[in-house]
Amino acid sequence: DTAQSKSKILWRSIFHAPEKIRHHSVAPAASPSIEDFPAATRRTRMPAAVRGEPSAGGVRMQSIWSNVRMLQQPKLSEDLDVDIAVIGGGMTGMLIAYELTRRGFDVVVLEAERIGSGQTGGTTAKITSQHGHVYARLIEQCGHEKAAQYARANHEAIFAFERIVESEGIACDLERKRAYLYARRDSAPLEAEMLAASSLGLPASLVPSRDLPFPTAGAVMFSDQARFHPLKFLKGLSEHVRVRICALSGTK
Secondary structure, eight states: OHHHHHHHHHHHHHHTOOHHHHTTOOOOOOOOOGGGSOGGGTTSOHHHHHHTOBOTTSOBOOOTTTTOOOOOOOBOOSOOOOSEEEEOOSHHHHHHHHHHHHTTOOEEEEESSOTTOSGGGGOOOEEOSOOSSOHHHHHHHHOHHHHHHHHHHHHHHHHHHHHHHHHHTOOSOOEEEEEEEEESSOOHHHHHHHHHHHHTTOOEEEEOGGGSSSOOSEEEEEEEEEEOOHHHHHHHHGGGSOEEEOOOTTOO
8 A cells, every 4th residue: 555655646746747847747659549550460469569479360460660679778686776666668667767867866667578578569659649539528528627638748748759859869760740530431520529629729620531541531630740669769768767677576
């Protein structure tokens, strides 16, 4: 209970900070939905795709991001006295450790295998405030104010990634792109989502289907989104975060 309480306090201190430092907080890249993947790849579980293992159908998949040679990290060979230990060297763990280190904490990341060897290695690599049909539902279920907080945090995260890349000189192919939410048949939900997202201050607009290279009933376009190479980013970030390789009891 004590450990859980400390974790909750730490989480609040990072992501519910005063306005003067809140703009530095980084939200993790969005988790992909099944529609983000081409039909030919949907037979493979994400861990198999990341590690190049055969799927149930016998298809061997390899993440397109796996061609990066990560920096060799030392094993945990002795006791460390630190303020905070972050478990897991994926996108979330590395970003939390980076932000805490910037704030003056003594931090170490404990990783069982190598940085980015889990879900991060198979991500869609998009940095967006657009995550499917989410904003109309958030407003309905949580109210406009909380939905606006969610929208603002996700949109500000795009700029936060840019600031990290620029300030640390990380070469990770980061570039601004547009994101699309499309429908094959009924366009009514798209209009509702566009109106909801726009009411929250997001750069959403309805566009004709000809903007996409396949037939649709229409689409919502989110401008000022981004994409990058996630493992190149983590490789650069790891130069500013202390990492130790350590398989914890009961974990992989």
